[in-house]
Amino acid sequence: MANDTLEGNRHRGVPRQGASPHTLIDAIQGTLADFLAAQIGSLDSIDPALGRFARTARDLVHAGGKRLRPVFAYWGWRGSAGPDAPVEPVLPAFAALELMHTFALIHDDVMDESDTRRGRPTAHRIFAGQHENDGSIGDPQRFGSSAAILIGDLCLVWADQLLARSEAPPTVRACYDRMRVEAIAGQYLDILGENQPGAWSVDRALLVARHKTASYTVQRPLQLGLALTGAAQSETEQAYGSYGLAVGEAFQLRDDLLGVYGDPAITGKPAGDDLRTGKPTALLMLARKLATPAQRAELTLDPAGAVNPADGSGGPTDARTEGGFTQAQIERRAGIIAETGAPARLEAMIQERVADGVAALAQAPIHEEARAALIELAVRVTHRPA
Structure with a gap:
């Protein structure tokens, strides 16, 4: 799976030398997209509800953001590795930071009871809306907060898994x-x-x-x-x-x-x-x-x-x-x-x-x-x- 992820990103223009911000972010986005597609498929095979759950997590990861943490990590690496070192082996580590960031944002929004993030509904509001649309019983806000906490936890586990794919x-x-x-x-x-x-x-x-x-x-x-x-x-x-x-x-x-x-x-x-x-x-x-x-x-x-x-x-x-x-x-x-x-x-x-x-x-x-x-x-x- 790790090789599949990196190979997929080569088609997205992974920078082998000093990268422009857009090229670097495209490479990180590609790494995340390939990784998350596999995770969604795995959970979807267990139960369609889990596939929906994982796709919501994916959408939150991809919902904008400046990707600052991977960018800082890249330049921290490039400062020592030099301009000629290939970046493919370490891309998973950079992308893992974005998954950790998503975990932190989701939990922070639950604690602050925030309605929006990056111009979109926060995770707990999304799940509360799903609860209401599905006609489920119980308190939609409680369900939303519970599901959002689990999404945050999942992103943190995914960050660990992605970090393990780098040559670290x-x-x-x-x-x-x-x-x-x-x-x-x-x-x-x-x-x-x-x-x-x-x-x-x-x-x-x-x-x-x-x-x-x-x-x-x-x-x-x-x-x-x-x-x-x-x-x-x-x-x-x-x-x-x-x-x-x-x-x-x-x-x-x-x-x-x-x-x-x-x-x-x-x-x-x-x-x-x-x-x-x-x-x-x-x-x-x-x-x-x-x-x-x-x-x-x-x-x-x-x-x-x-x-x-x-x-x-x-x-x-x-x-x-x-x-x-x-x-x-x-x-x-x-x-x-x-x-x-x-x-x-x-x-x-x-x-x-x-x-x-x-x-x-x-x-x-x-x-x-x-x-x-x-x-x-x-x-x-x-x-x-x-």
């Missing part, structure tokens, strides 16, 4: 496992913060960003790519670690800003979701730190999750959103955050981290093509509109 030394698995533990640890801290907002701070929000986002988005994919070469290069690994941590944090800080001020038509998610849930992002923590007492009072949630405006206005209950906020309240909170100067301060923090990341690569013993690509990526992923 043992150090790759160690890096991969560390990345998974860090992502789960960061996610737990994230939900803990939502339930203990009074105990949170800017520093703790940044700690969440390092583990939930920076680790598995930039830092560990780069180091995994390096590990795929089989070379012991501590200086390069250290440079990738510093770059990955800085750029990964900047990536999350941009995400915090987009979560409040992004255009839903571009981001694919409703604006204000973080404000609706009271998620203690670095943006919100910084705003509270910079706020006047009156502003801080408006940014504070009561124990039931409802905002306490200084003027006492709450709006009629039937005008509230599912999370307990009216749209006007969400917009008001976004305005207050802007008034504190927190968004401008966060922009400065992003710039500082990008500069730190680029500086970390300056003396790294990597091929110049990879250095240039990683510098360009640092700017592109931290100044994105979605």
Whole structure:
């Protein structure tokens, strides 16, 4: 099966040397498509319902996305492997990162009760809709959440299977496992913060960003790519670690800003979701730190999750959103955050981290093509509109 997967991708223009972003992503997409087709066939042969289940997972994997994790892993590998090393043997490892990412997104959406992702219904909403359309008994929302958790679990198992198809030394698995533990640890801290907002701070929000986002988005994919070469290069690994941590944090800080001020038509998610849930992002923590007492009072949630405006206005209950906020309240909170100067301060923090990341690569013993690509990526992923 592994040979079939790689052979199928050769017809998709797998890059043997330095790849353009589109060519590389096409190769990763091809690897995923071939792998998922076989998995769907296997489950479909057991029961048609499982085939439908697996096809939903496939559609979620292919539902857009920037494929950043495989791209960072590729350039981490190319930086050490050089421009002439064939990429086919390591493509499964790169594609596995996208399956892990899908697992993380699906579970995150269940925990946040998000309605959309990448402009489409989230996994639990898809399954709830299937439940209703099929005329099934029971609670469609409960069914949707249960099925989505299983889809996420399946994607994580698939990631393991696909990683095993690459020609990988043992150090790759160690890096991969560390990345998974860090992502789960960061996610737990994230939900803990939502339930203990009074105990949170800017520093703790940044700690969440390092583990939930920076680790598995930039830092560990780069180091995994390096590990795929089989070379012991501590200086390069250290440079990738510093770059990955800085750029990964900047990536999350941009995400915090987009979560409040992004255009839903571009981001694919409703604006204000973080404000609706009271998620203690670095943006919100910084705003509270910079706020006047009156502003801080408006940014504070009561124990039931409802905002306490200084003027006492709450709006009629039937005008509230599912999370307990009216749209006007969400917009008001976004305005207050802007008034504190927190968004401008966060922009400065992003710039500082990008500069730190680029500086970390300056003396790294990597091929110049990879250095240039990683510098360009640092700017592109931290100044994105979605």
